[in-house]
Amino acid sequence: MSADFDLAIVGSGFAGTLLAMIARRLGRSVLMIERGRHPRFAIGESSTPLANLWLEILADRYDLPRLRPLSQWGIWQASHPHIGCGLKRGFSYFHHSPGKTWEARNDRSDQLLVAASPNDFVADTHWYRPDFDAFLVEEAIRLGVEYQDETTLTACDIEADGIQMAGTRHGTPFRARARFLVDASGPRGYLHQALGLPEAQFEDFPRTRALFSHFTGVASWAQDNPVFGDAPFPPDDAALHHTFDGGWMWVLRFNNGVTSAGFAEVSIPSAASVSDPARTWSRFLNRFPSIGQQFASAQPIRPWVRAEPLAFRTSRCVGPRWAQLPMAAGFVDPLFSTGFVLSLLGIDRLARALENGCSETALAAYETETLADLDATARLISGAYRVLGKPDAFEALTMLYFASASFSETALRLGRPELAPGFLLRAHPRIAPALRALLADAGRAPDDAWIARVAATIEPINVAGLCDPEKRHWYGVDTADLLQGASKLESSPEAIQDMLRDCGL
Ligand SMILES: Cc1cc2nc3c(=O)[nH]c(=O)nc-3n(C[C@H](O)[C@H](O)[C@H](O)COP(=O)(O)OP(=O)(O)OC[C@H]3O[C@@H](n4cnc5c(N)ncnc54)[C@H](O)[C@@H]3O)c2cc1C
Numbered sequence: 001m002s003a004d005f006d007l008a009i010v011g012s013g014f015a016g017t018l019l020a021m022i023a024r025r026l027g028r029s030v031l032m033i034e035r036g037r038h039p040r041f042a043i044g045e046s047s048t049p050l051a052n053l054w055l056e057i058l059a060d061r062y063d064l065p066r067l068r069p070l071s072q073w074g075i076w077q078a079s080h081p082h083i084g085c086g087l088k089r090g091f092s093y094f095h096h097s098p099g100k101t102w103e104a105r106n107d108r109s110d111q112l113l114v115a116a117s118p119n120d121f122v123a124d125t126h127w128y129r130p131d132f133d134a135f136l137v138e139e140a141i142r143l144g145v146e147y148q149d150e151t152t153l154t155a156c157d158i159e160a161d162g163i164q165m166a167g168t169r170h171g172t173p174f175r176a177r178a179r180f181l182v183d184a185s186g187p188r189g190y191l192h193q194a195l196g197l198p199e200a201q202f203e204d205f206p207r208t209r210a211l212f213s214h215f216t217g218v219a220s221w222a223q224d225n226p227v228f229g230d231a232p233f234p235p236d237d238a239a240l241h242h243t244f245d246g247g248w249m250w251v252l253r254f255n256n257g258v259t260s261a262g263f264a265e266v267s268i269p270s271a272a273s274v275s276d277p278a279r280t281w282s283r284f285l286n287r288f289p290s291i292g293q294q295f296a297s298a299q300p301i302r303p304w305v306r307a308e309p310l311a312f313r314t315s316r317c318v319g320p321r322w323a324q325l326p327m328a329a330g331f332v333d334p335l336f337s338t339g340f341v342l343s344l345l346g347i348d349r350l351a352r353a354l355e356n357g358c359s360e361t362a363l364a365a366y367e368t369e370t371l372a373d374l375d376a377t378a379r380l381i382s383g384a385y386r387v388l389g390k391p392d393a394f395e396a397l398t399m400l401y402f403a404s405a406s407f408s409e410t411a412l413r414l415g416r417p418e419l420a421p422g423f424l425l426r427a428h429p430r431i432a433p434a435l436r437a438l439l440a441d442a443g444r445a446p447d448d449a450w451i452a453r454v455a456a457t458i459e460p461i462n463v464a465g466l467c468d469p470e471k472r473h474w475y476g477v478d479t480a481d482l483l484q485g486a487s488k489l490e491s492s493p494e495a496i497q498d499m500l501r502d503c504g505l
Pocket of ligand 1: 010011012013014015016017033034035036042043044045046047151152153184185186187189190210212307325327328331333334337338339340341343
């Protein structure tokens with residue numbers, strides 16, 4: 001192994017590996033260091049239209065054609081059938097009360113279905129990360145990335161013209177040097193520890209925790225329920241959420257018989273003393289009988305993971321000769337599956353900074369944008385935790401996410417990124433202040449007037465027919481909504497039609 005590289009990347013999750021491949025395409029020598037070994041379990045599985053679009057953009061821009069099929073269910077199945085995957089047609093939510101069996105109300109007010117794609121072929125996916133990340137690492141090695149796994153890094157010295165890493169590999173000393181280091185090792189990871197970086201807090205964010213694993217034997221939620229016969233998509237072929245006052249659960253099915261499931265909730269100090277995760281899990285299932293039924297025959301197939309506190313934010317994510325990818329800089333919550341897109345936005349920005357020699361100014365801009373994106377996500381999710389017990393207010397809050405995400409995706413597809421500045425439109429001159437005000441008010445017992453304000457606020461960016469009472473909580477993909485919203489995107493119905501054709505629709 002050469003001991004001197006242009007770039008060292010610590011952590012070989014999907015984000016570090018993707019950046020490693022991009023750096024190779026930019027002609028840099030790259031060392032990627034991993035403490036574990038692939039294939040390995042990783043959490044963070046559910047993709048979104050915006051994340052998939054960014055994967056496409058990066059694959060195209062940096063000539064990574066073997067990665068592009070991973071952005072859609074149909075082409076993925078045709079090109080890489082050996083990589084475990086789940087079909088994600090959208091987001092489905094079911095509201096539960098403790099001790100009560102879930103039964104679909106006639107007015108559907110205890111459920112919400114939001115489609116993200118009109119058919120299976122162009123649908124989003126859940127990434128089975130043991131397969132997915134191992135594939136990316138193989139690709140990275142193929143592109144010339146020097147890969148060192150099972151390596152424990154213990155020290156890090158920043159020098160004027162580079163950074164020195166030291167540790168051990170298989171019991172022997174390991175040393176390497178690079179001109180720049182990217183920390184892709186996740187929350188409270190390598191540089192957080194090695195440099196003693198101070199942690200910060202998301203403003204006004206509750207303390208939350210999560211418990212999760214992979215299972216076999218999880219029953220379908222909706223398959224035999226005639227209520228969903230004409231739903232816009234099968235609710236199980238989705239990121240399926242069970243919501244309840246103070247928390248929520250995810251259920252993500254893969255095509256290999258494995259289901260990822262877990263719950264996140266506001267930590268209640270008195271309940272923190274239950275240290276046995278299996279007991280905590282079974283108490284959770286007992287609290288919600290219908291969820292208990294869905295998991296009656298389920299078996300965890302790997303050790304439980306308990307994450308408390310779940311959220312994390314660093315106070316700084318760049319320094320002389322180093323930067324952290326977004327997941328190393330902070331994580332809010334899996335609600336709304338924001339992790340991938342934040343990582344991809346970070347990769348886009350860091351790749352551009354690398355192209356321009358990682359100047360101090362470029363790194364400072366990277367830090368500002370990365371932390372601002374995380375803070376915007378935290379404001380949304382903090383609002384969500386406050387309204388999870390009220391299905392009507394929670395549904396309204398989700399519309400803030402769906403409106404800004406679908407508007408951003410369409411603007412990007414139309415080649416007009418400037419219409420959607422910042423993740424969740426956090427830098428939009430008119431929409432951002434209104435969204436902030438709404439989210440601040442979500443904490444004060446949101447009422448019908450607040451819900452009406454949501455519809456009025458998103459109107460200028462609502463290109464997906466959201467907040468429509470006639471849809472009765474089921475939102476399919478209707479191209480008529482997009483065509484009607486053309487002027488909101490400073491576009492024309494013809495341009496929208498062209499864009500849809502380019503997307504294979
Ligand atoms: C409970 C939970 C659920 C989530 N669900 C979703 C979701 O549904 N959708 C979504 O978009 N996002 C989700 N996320 C976020 C998602 O996990 C991240 O966006 C994604 O994993 C980031 O990828 P990464 O490569 O940066 O980090 P990771 O996937 O965490 O990879 C980090 C890698 O670094 C290695 N490493 C760690 N420390 C060291 C070290 N000191 N030295 C060397 N190597 C090291 C690890 O072994 C690992 O391989 C979720 C996160 C959590 C916590």
